[in-house]
Amino acid sequence: MDKDLLAHILQYTSIMDLSELLSCGWSLADAGISQWRAPAALRERQRRALITQFRHALATVPFYRRQYQAAGLDENSIQTLGDLAKLPRVSRDDIQGNPDLFLTTLWRLGDPSEWYESHTSGSMGKPLQTWFDPECWWQVKYALKARALLAAGIAPYHRVAIVDDVPSEDLERHTSSMALWGEQAFGGRRYLSVFDSPESHAETYARFRPHAIYCFPSYFLELSRFWNAALRRQVPLRALITSGETLPDAARRQLEETFGVPVIDVYGNTEVKDIAWRCRSGHGYHVNMESVLVEILDADGRPAANGKPGEVLVTALTNRAMPLIRYATEDIAVRLPGECPCGRGLERLAMIQGRIADYLPIPAHGNLSPYNLTTALSTHQAVMHFQITLRAGERLEAAVVLRPDAKPDALQSVEQILRQRIGPGFPVKVSAVASIPRDASGKHRAIRVIHPGVEVAA
Template sequence: MDRSAPPLTIVSATPGIAWPALPDAPGAALLAILFQLEQSQWWPTERLQQAQRRQLSVLLSHSRDRVPFYGSRLPRDWPDAADATAWEAAWQRLPILRREEIQAADASEAMLADALPPGHGEYREVFTSGSTGRPIRAVRSQLWELVWSAFTIRDHLWHCRDLTGTLAVIRESSAGKAAYPQGDTQQGWGFSSAGVFETGRLVSLNVTTPVDQQLEWLVRQDPDYVLSHPSILARLAAASREAGSRLPRLRQAMTIAEALRPEARQAIEAAWNVTVADVYSTREAGYLALQCPDHPHYHVQSEGLRVEVIGEDGQACAPGETGRVLVTPLHNLAMPLIRYDIGDMAEVGPPCPCGRGLPVLTRILGRRQNMLRLPGGERRWPLLSSGDLAGLVEAVPPLRQYRIEQKALDHLHVALAVTRPPSAAEEAAVIAWARKKFGAGFRVTVEAMAELPRTTAGKFEDFVCDIPESG
């Protein structure tokens, strides 16, 4: 990818002024945030943490006074943000917020602020996709959405995208919209970018469209950038190689919503000869981390939220260690989420050679409940290496996609998307492969189908643990 920064054209909203552009009030506020983000990304860690503590202190005071759920959950006396030792000790004593607490019927309204400070705008309601089958309601403010827009543009700027190009998006959409063969087309890359900058076309297609039709549509659109789930883009990359299809203008693939596996990144980059830029975000908390423009790891977006990665002992993980992800958005005063356990696991990394002071996550491992459960209570990540995948393809050559579901402590179900029904010998080879990979004590069943189903949000997980947490 060309790392030279393309020119940006700011849209003027003031009659009689074309240049220098004068944007409207929200546009000016967005540019003010971007100006500060350009500086703060280079701050040392200590300065970032002190600025975070200042904003978190404001958030805590508001939550205690205006949000019923936190009235008795937060202490009335709180250390000064300048006293790092006392402040952090008090923070560690705060209880962790569980998903079940948000979902509780009696807590839903209790988590909303009874009023917002001036300038925060209206309440905006969204629902998470609910990868566990239990979506949650989240409420955000208009100001929070403004900050969210700033991080969207930061991602574009970090990766030197030409905003005047065509962006193709394959993701969930409202019923009847973005349907094949035409999809949907709009001028501008959405309110985050198009409200301030001159941008090109945004073309979109519903994620439930069959892969062959997705590829035909994508080739026809000939975009400069494509954004979708990693599993979607990996399938498209494989299909385009098989069909000999080319995307001559494509400059970068952007991945969202699922954990990006190394093999998926490699497949996409090899098929289309472009880089892949991943985004780690959730609907309820916003951008957690963006891929570094110089390295494949991620930078926590510390100006927008505090991210903690903690071990089983509740202590912060050191570089190289893996733990649970807790998030606290800094600017959503409509429905504060304080030390919210989002259910993900991630690996902490050392400081980045790029010089940014933003914390590093080396890997996003995905949902904790989708770890392999062993009879003795142990959990481990069921990650497949390139050798493991080669073994599975060798066992069943018509394989297009797979998903492994743990149905019980001793039962693994292997679902296969195949171009033809596998033979009895191939099914036996899959069973042998699974027992070698995961353990000889597992009972393994195999199911073949033309296409593996996705969640209602279009997501795909290659390993799913169906054992209840209490089981």
């Protein structure tokens, strides 16, 4: 047996009691096996999980009890996945208004002090807190994450460098407060701050020799400039793992060329954790159907047709501590039809566009979906990275990082595409830049809307 693996198993067995160990082992085995089941079997599993979660919420979660009773629903109201449409949606504001109403009153799940807490950084406005019961936490934070990593060729005993959106002076406190499980103890983990220069990370990589590095896509675009021949030789990299920002196709191809490894993008949020991960086959993102039910809805609130973009609503199927049912993520995605060549039965999404809150006030359109613009640039052959700034009533500006092999007329082509999308009579200015500045959360925003005096992230 690999001695690293043995050391980690021993480390784990020393920090967990038997029931935790069994629960984790079960989650991991379940995640490993169920991904290969037929789509119909996975949907049936979701249907049964939905009925259980609905009844649990109706009986023990004050927010849902009040809403569902007011809507005349009883415990038999949900029988099929289609019945989900009977339930009202939940917004971020609903939760922030009174988060305690979303917690189960059923303490049988264990002592709430043993629940796991997860919260947003608040970069998108008010921070949001979510609670998970231990069993769900092990499934979503460990088993399902481990499955996505394994699919990318990263085993639990491989070394992973995690570049976090925490200032370097807070890193120690941040990581020591992490649950031991899955964060620190399992496999080698090294934390770095995204706010430090990628150049300063090179030395850590040379010493730590990670098999995978985890960060926002834009970080790797910056790191590319320092990824020299010596690092390539020293670091036994197997994959880059990205999340938190839209990953344009051109950027992914560029990263795969520069680092010589696949880029595995993970789509998720703080409220339900990982929702889907990009299949190595290159045919979309597999949904973690065991823990989350994804709906893609059109503008009228009906299921969007396959291949058509729509709003993402998620239902947490296993979190009993704080069940989120039909939670509006404010993301846009596309559902892919058919099965993946990799053989997994897990359903697939494509083109996940982060955080699309508002429509853009552009005269010729009244309001234009930001998706219209971000898709155009995300799929452009030459665009690795971009930021669109709409100065309301004035002009649209696009700052673009081009691929090194971009054709000389690439900027013109970007400008032309944007002009076509927004229509005549509104000035467009496109400029090439070396990098896009980060906002306070450490991320890059794809679209900013600046009204005179106010700035809104879209």
